Amino acid sequence: MLDRLDVASERKHFLFQIAETRYDFVRTVDRRPNGEVLMLAERHEPRGLPGPVFIKRLHTPGTRARRQRLREEVQLAYRLRHPAIAQVHHFKVRERKPYVVMEYVDGPSLDLVLCLMALRGRPVSVAFALFVGAELADALEHAHSLTDDAGRPLGLVHRDVSPRNVRVARDGMVKLTHFGAAYSQLVGRVETQGLLRKGDVAYASPEYLALEPLTPASDLFSLGLSLLELATGRHLFQAALDGGATDADHGVRVEEEPSLPLTCMLAEVRRYTPEDVAHAVSELPEAFGAALQRALRREPESRQASAGALRDALRDALALEQQRNGGRLYGRKEVAEELARLISDTSAVRDQVELEDEDLFPLGVGPPALSHPSGCGPRG
Template sequence: MSIDRPESSTPPRLLFCVDGTRYELVRKLGRRSSGELLLARRRHAKGPSGCVIIKRLCRPVSEKQKQRLVQEVQLAYRLEHPGIARVYHWGTHGDLPYVVMEYVEGHSLETVLSVAAMRQRPMSEAFVCHVVSEIADALHYAHTRTDEQGRFLGIVHRDVTPENIRVGVSGEVKLVDFGVAYSLLPGRDATTASILRGDIAYASPERMRLEPVDHRSDLFSLGLVMLELLTGRHLFDLEDVEHAARSGGDVLAADRDSLQSEARCEEPSWLPVAQMAARIERFGPEDVARATQGLSEPLRAVVHRVLQREPSARYQTGLELRDALRALLVVQGRPYGRPEAAREVLVAVKEAELLRESADVLEPDVFPGFPGGRTEH
């Protein structure tokens, strides 16, 4: 049984028509604070059909929700990069705003992590270098965008997670869902300082401290994804970090109480805000060193740098991180790109399926917006 399959066993149901193009429901994928996600088939009056993702708001709809979706679309229209999923169309149907987005057929990194865990072996270093370098390049593009007058937009994705990164069937790697992104677009609805949007399991230390963040916060999040792909473990799952968080003393307890009273998450997480903040506050280079044991030394150095607590000590741009990872691929002496990435994911999925009679548990992960991927270890 395939994972992330675009088809459904139920007959398609018409959602709406736009200029002769039909949008038929394949299946519902789930809900997030930014809207309901649907997998749909787009059928043109003339020409081929294909799957798309539709994000629509659910009743009741507030003006703030509408404004957020409009802002997401306005931002997405400015992002034309092969490593970023596209937005095709925006409209309203039955008084509910919706947006039609690119469906990247393949697997999210959340699924890749799941199948790697099932077969009890993480992905190769080459695979991780390729995937992370592609996302670093996409992030650098987004981070450096300007408006029509050349004014810096200050885009920060704020939700770089395994759910929001997909590897297509041909090995293409794409970042999706800028629904909680920060930018300096005029008219932007500012996020309340005490609200943490996105998955806090991949938040940077400065973000968890409710401090202003910039593009380097996204790079830290990408570093956490990178480490998890390489080792099969999230950095803040490590026993040493958990022990330090539990025995941090009165100062840490006070910080946790303060954060608990100030901050709240828009999305559910596998740990309460205070516990995640404690783990992030207590991790250090020694934890990264323990987590990366067994990796090649050059790659360990890259992970160490991207996971520095202070933004000034990290890679300063996505371009720097991309170039460092691509240099490692060159040093290994054999090519690794889209065909190799697609083949490695396919092999991992088949190996995992051989170890399980059914992969049904993975099927909800058809699109990175679907909630509830992670549970506490």
């Protein structure tokens, strides 16, 4: 049974069938405290070779309203067609449990890239961070601009732009995943309950944490936090890592266990200043730092006007970085090469942490991971 998946005893077995296509379980990739499980599976067509897919077993909604919301979220995800967004293929309910079949991305999550950075002791290049950021901002621009069949803006907000939901393929492609937490402002759809938060609060915007109305600017803040950590190796709210009062102490309900205590994040978000952000980006190139400072402003209306504007700022910063490097272009090929070097650099110390992708290194990995917002132990 899928409810009792055990890493030590995992083996390939039948999951379910959709029309004439069979899906076989291969291994577990990720587990979330809310009961979600991300699996690698094989897709078997009646004719042709098997192919890999990701299948996410979702938490079973407990009420009719939540079941309706889940169906709507998946329907929204079907509409997304962008090279930097992992495609949602199918939705399946089996034994009262919902599953989403998604595009397979052959490469680690950005969360895992951050882990490898920590093991190596230095971040990726500025160009790597800028390229990844521009790709993600372009994907968000597509999602934010999406309309329904009548041409009405859907007002789509991802709500969970975090390293855990970005994958970097071995060929250099960047993919934003997990649109199952998406929020739409379209009139008439079932909206998220007021005191209910989804996603990783370590990368949530101030207005999201304060339960204020969401706009696409919320995703820009989350992307800014992720890129700052990717480029520097440090989370803007690193102080919150020391913990504090639990969420239960404050009567706050969350759908997913946050990687940082919610109350600590709320405190950090309330007291951080533009000077804190300026200090955090001080060692980055000026154009990159300026883009991040704007994306990380507390007031949503003070951030970039759109994800497209942030994308353009990041691409301009990348062009300047390429000029500083003698005009050498930086694209998917260079991302793939740098990712391969990062994996190679950390292969000697891979037994220091349990990584999500057992196939990343030929010989696997070792003991349990340490506590960290991205699940890999402290980053200094």
